[in-house]
Amino acid sequence: MENRTYRGLQVTAQRLISKFGQAGLVTCVTPPDPVLGGDPVVTSYPATLVPMAYEARYIDGTTIRSGDMQIYISAVGLAIEPTVGDVVTANGTDYAIVAGDPNRYDGVTNVVFIVQGRPA
Template sequence: MTRFDYFRVRAMAERLIAKFGQAGAVKRVTPPDPVYGGEPVVTSYPATLVPMAYEARYIDGTVIQTGDMQIYISSVGLAIEPTVGDVVTANGVDYAIINGDPNKYDGITPVVFIVQARMSG
């Protein structure tokens, strides 16, 4: 039986995101040391992404709210896996990730990261 090639699917996702996407960033805040204190450290990771507004039929006012964005983030070259608590910068606006799907269909290879994000403020 032929094994499915997830790298090929990932390459296709990368081509589509590169064609229709934009440059953005995923920011991760590392909290201060619990013993020594200090300031939180914000690390920004460049990313290629496609932000899209949710269709009205999906907005229920609780899980998905008006203004939430569905953001497709290319996994190629991204040093981290975007997760809840990270902030995505798209269209010059910061969005806090509130839900995410790494799309690791084989459990190993991330094809594309799809996150639900809400304007942070």
Template sequence: MATFDYADMQATAHELIEEFGQAGAVKRVTPPDPVYGGEPVVTLYPATLVPMAYEARYIDGTVILAGDMQIYISAVGLSIEPTVGDVVTANGADYAIITGDANKYDGVTNVVFIVQGRIAA
């Protein structure tokens, strides 16, 4: 049985996101040390992404709200996995990640990150 090439799938996803997307960033805030304190550390990770509004049929008012965005983030060149608690900058606005899916079908290769973003307060 032939094996599927997830790296090729990742490259295809990256090409499409690069062609139709925009430059953005994923912001991660590391909290201060619980013992020694200090200031939180904010780190920006440049990313290529495509933000898309949810279709009206998916907006249920509880899980997905009006104004939420479905954001496709290329895994190529991104050194982190975007997760809940991170903030994505797209379309000139900051979106807090509500949920996300790494699309790691083989358990190793991140093909594309798909996250639900909500305007950050």
């Protein structure tokens, strides 16, 4: 069951991301059917997001590399949940999602998506 507190946090996150963020895209590639074959299907979804560089103290060269971005994506109005393998376009650059956190504290309401993007 949805918790009103988390809905309020979602609205606050949306307001801050809209104020300080930018328009971007989340692109998903659905692989072809393993039995029937076909071509992969590429679908882009508009998103409001804030890309931020990681602080130097977090860059370890393996899990987080130089050039990786921490990207906050508003959950409001986003038709999909960004996952590993998707591509986020921000600042005119494509970033492949290598890790993500949906921030779904009650198991129902996605407050904000925080993903780690690596230049694609």
